[in-house]
Amino acid sequence: MTPGEHAPDPRGARSPAEFLARLQALKDWSGLTYRELSARAEARGDVLPRSTVANMLSRATLPREELLTAFVRACGTGPAALEEWRTVRRELEGRRGYGDASDPGEAVPEAPDPDPHPVPEERHPDPEGPGPAHEQLPAPEEPPASGQLPASGEPPVWPGAPADEPRNPGPGARFRIRRLLVPAVAVAALVFAGVSVVAFLRDGHTGHPPRTPTAPAAGDVRIRVVGTDFCLGERRGTRSGQVYQVPCAAAGVPLYALAETGDGRWRIASDHPDYGAGCSGLPSGGRVPGAPYEDSECGDPTRIEEFSLEPHGTPVRGYRIVPAGSAPPGGCVTVVGDRAAAWSRLAQAPCAPDAAGQLFDFDRRD
Numbered sequence: 001m002t003p004g005e006h007a008p009d010p011r012g013a014r015s016p017a018e019f020l021a022r023l024q025a026l027k028d029w030s031g032l033t034y035r036e037l038s039a040r041a042e043a044r045g046d047v048l049p050r051s052t053v054a055n056m057l058s059r060a061t062l063p064r065e066e067l068l069t070a071f072v073r074a075c076g077t078g079p080a081a082l083e084e085w086r087t088v089r090r091e092l093e094g095r096r097g098y099g100d101a102s103d104p105g106e107a108v109p110e111a112p113d114p115d116p117h118p119v120p121e122e123r124h125p126d127p128e129g130p131g132p133a134h135e136q137l138p139a140p141e142e143p144p145a146s147g148q149l150p151a152s153g154e155p156p157v158w159p160g161a162p163a164d165e166p167r168n169p170g171p172g173a174r175f176r177i178r179r180l181l182v183p184a185v186a187v188a189a190l191v192f193a194g195v196s197v198v199a200f201l202r203d204g205h206t207g208h209p210p211r212t213p214t215a216p217a218a219g220d221v222r223i224r225v226v227g228t229d230f231c232l233g234e235r236r237g238t239r240s241g242q243v244y245q246v247p248c249a250a251a252g253v254p255l256y257a258l259a260e261t262g263d264g265r266w267r268i269a270s271d272h273p274d275y276g277a278g279c280s281g282l283p284s285g286g287r288v289p290g291a292p293y294e295d296s297e298c299g300d301p302t303r304i305e306e307f308s309l310e311p312h313g314t315p316v317r318g319y320r321i322v323p324a325g326s327a328p329p330g331g332c333v334t335v336v337g338d339r340a341a342a343w344s345r346l347a348q349a350p351c352a353p354d355a356a357g358q359l360f361d362f363d364r365r366d
Contacts, residue, residue, distance in 0.1 A: 286326030318359025
């Protein structure tokens with residue numbers, strides 16, 4: 001901190017975003033790194049993992065009061081200033097029902113980082129709305145059976161043809177028939193192909209032949225999404241700890257390892273080149289629907305950091321990563337969004353019967 005310079009004042013904040021901006025200014029004023037803030041908090045008996053501080057400052061939602069307290073004290077403010085920070089936070093939280101719909105800090109899953117190669121959102125037409133798919137075409141008249149004349153005794157006439165048109169249509173008529181049939185055949189082929197692709201992807205495949213999954217074992221691993229060329233990793237240069245599926249050839253930040261904790265449970269340890277050792281887990285005890293699966297410093301009592309690695313299928317197709325003690329139960333770590341796209345994020349979601357986007361294997365890493 002600069003001698004003689006006053007600490008930032010929270011009382012001018014009029015929104016959670018402004019409040020977080022003042023918290024960032026407080027950290028800058030302190031002159032402390034995330035690691036130093038964590039160490040100072042621990043010396044006071046507070047819990048303040050450095051990655052939790054990074055997550056808090058990168059969001060636009062209010063932090064929990066106990067997290068705010070530990071952070072403000074670690075920055076070096078006195079009791080009076082701490083009470084000002086708490087008071088402003090309570091006031092902003094009280095206004096949430098009057099225009100600010102965001103939830104406090106850890107209660108909101110973190111939005112994924114911007115994708116450098118965004119995938120356009122798929123748009124589905126309204127099944128009830130107007131459109132060509134709902135226009136009723138007149139049913140064509142059935143031609144009479146071979147060798148049979150109509151009741152009038154006249155030769156049969158193709159629908160839409162003039163009455164004096166010859167019985168055997170010429171090249172022009174045949175061209176019109178082909179012109180009607182070709183689009184119909186093309187549409188049918190596209191529909192069939194689309195249904196086949198959807199069914200293929202729902203089964204967890206992306207064009208790769210099945211491979212025997214590697215069972216979990218203690219030691220260094222590369223966590224692969226079954227049926228794809230994707231592995232788990234983070235986006236380097238960000239502070240969120242959010243885990244994504246990334247091309248395995250580019251994976252390696254962070255490095256992962258499995259450690260048994262007893263009773264069939266595992267800890268997934270991470271080693272980040274910038275933030276050091278950590279653990280994969282779910283914030284807020286996994287109680288928030290869609291909680292992000294992220295890497296953070298180990299030992300945060302508010303996170304789920306132990307998992308069951310459960311085999312799925314006969315024969316085994318892969319392993320589910322199931323949060324241990326997560327509330328509500330029945331959740332699995334899942335690739336959400338476009339499962340065929342790189343940089344789709346992972347989060348907690350209900351375990352699906354077909355386990356789509358929920359199967360992993362654990363390749364040994366040399």
